[in-house]
Amino acid sequence: MAVHNADVAAIFNRLADLLEIEEANPFRVRAYRRAAQTIEDLPESLSGMIARGEKLSTLPGIGDDLAGKIREIVESGHLKAMDEVEARTPSTLAALTSVPDLGPKRVHMLHEELGIETLEDLTEAAAAGKLKELPRFSAAMEKKVLDELRRRGETEQRFRLSTAEDFAEALCTHLRTVRGIGEVVVAGSYRRRKETVGDLDILVTAKDGARVIDHFVGYEEVDQVLSKGTTRSTVILKCGIQVDVRVVPEESYGAALHYFTGSKGHNIAVRKLGMDKGLKINEYGVFRGEKRIAGRTEEEVYRSVKLPYIEPELREDRGEIDAAFAGTLPKLVALADIRGDLHVHTRASDGKSTLREMAEAARARGYSYLGITDHSKHATVAHGLDAKRLAAELDDIDRLNDELEGITLIKSCEVDILADGKLDLPASILKRLDYTVCAVHYRFDLDRDKQTERIIRAMDNRYFTILAHPTGRLLGERPGYAVDLERVMAAAKERGCFLEINGHPARLDLDDVRARAAKEMDIRIAITTDAHSTAGLGAIRYGVDQARRGWLEADDVLNTRPWPKLKAMLAR
C-alpha cells in the first residue's frame, strides 16, 4: 500500500491532538503540527524523496526524529509511537477537540472522569446532563456542546469561496452604513483567496467600537451571538457561517489587516523577524518598547522587518519570506493578464448559451479569443458531440468568425478520456481542432495506478493538449479520484501537454500546491472557467486567485498570450 503525504500529515496531526490531551510538552505538540503542515504543503511525495535518498531532515520543522518517523510510516504504513499513545488515549478523542469550547484540557477531563471516547459518547453524556457536573463545565456549556453536535449533522463546516463572498459582501454593505465607519475589509483565508473558507474575519476601523459591534450583532442575518465586546464580536449567521468582527483605530489598520489576514504561520514568521530586531508586532502596530513605529499600512509592517510587500495569496508560510528576502517573490498573474478562455460550453452540448452569445460575452470581457470545448460523445447526459456534430460545430465557428469583429473563436472540444485511456473521438476529427481539453468524467473508482495509467495513455495521443480538472474533485461534494499527479505531471512535461486550473468555484482543480509543483516542473497552466453560460465566464477570477496561490506568473499561464503565440505553443 502506497503511503501519501496526506496520510503522514494526518498521523502527525492526530498524534499532536492526542499528546495535547495527555498534557504533553506543548512545544513537542507544536513540533508535530508544524511537521504536518510542512508535509501538507510539500509539492513532492515523501516516498519519492525517500526513494531518491533525499534527506528529510532538511525540511523545515523536521529533525532526525521526525524524519525517522516519516520513514517508518512510509515504509510500514504505521507508526509505533502512535500505537503507544493510542493505547493510553484513544484516537477518537482527537475528534472531540473540534467541538467549540472543548480543548485538550476539557477533553482530558471528559476522558478521565466520564470515560468519554467518541463524539457519540459525548452526545450521550451531554444529553444525560453529566457534563455540567464537572469542574470548569457548566449547564450553559453543556447546552452549547449539544447544540453544536446537533448542528453538525445539518450544515457543512466549510464554504466555497464564492459562497462566502455572497455572505461577506452583503454583511460589509450593512457594516458600511454605521456612522463614523472607516475601512471595512474581509481578512483571513478569504483575503488569501483560499478555495474554501471556514469563517469570515472582518476588520473595521472606527473610533467608536461599541457602536460598530452593536450594529453588527443587529444584522438581520445574525442567528447567534457567541461573544460581544467593544472591539470584537463573534456571531453565526443563519446560513451557518461564523463571522468575527474586529474594530481597530485607523492608525492600526495595516498591522491589524496583516494580523487578521494571516496565515498564522506567516504571522508567526514575521513576528519573529520583528523580535530579532527588538520589535513587538501585534494587531495594533509595530512597537519598539512602548513606542509605535509602524502599522498604518501593511507595507509599513513589512518594511519594519526589511521585507517588501507580500501578496495575501502567498502568505502561507511556504517560503514567501525567504523569497522576499532573496528578492525572488513572483510577480503574480493578474486577472488583466488573461486574454482568452480555453474551456467553455455552448448549447451544442450542455451549455445554456449559443456560440454567438458566448463570443460576444467574451469580447465584452476584453478577451481576444475564446476556445469552444463542447463535450464529446461519451458524455451522453451532456449531449456530447460525435464526429459529425462536432464537424458541424466547427463549420459554424468558421462562419461566425467571418462575421465577428474583435474576437476569434477557437476550435476545440472537451474530449472524454475513456476508461482504457483512448480518446473519445477519432483522429480524423481531432486533427481539425486547434487543441483539445481532455478529461476523466466516469470510472472514478479505478485504483490509483490504473487511473494514472489511463490518463498517461491518453496523453500518448498526439491530439491530447490540456488535461482538464486533473483530479475531478468537487469541493464539499466529492473528493478527487485516486491519481498520482506527480507521475501525470512528469508525463505531461515529457509529451508537451498542459494542465488546467479550472476556475469553476466547485472545482478549482489543480489546487494551489499542485499548481506550484507544475510551475516548478516548468509545465504551463491554462486558467479556464468551464463556463456553461455567458455568466460562467466570470469564474475566471477564482481560477486566477488559485493560480496566484500557486505562485504563478503571467508567463506560467498559457492564456496570457495572444492567440498566434499560444497556437504555436499548443501544437505538438
Place this chain on the structure above:
DNA sequence: GCCGTTTTCGGCCCGACTGTTTTCAGTCG
C-alpha cells in the same frame, strides 16, 4: 520535538473574550 553567527541547552507568538473565575485558566484566532 526543533533549532542554532547569542548553537547542543533553553528557548519556542500574542491578545481578547468568556466564565470554568473573583484574579485567572481555557480557548480561540
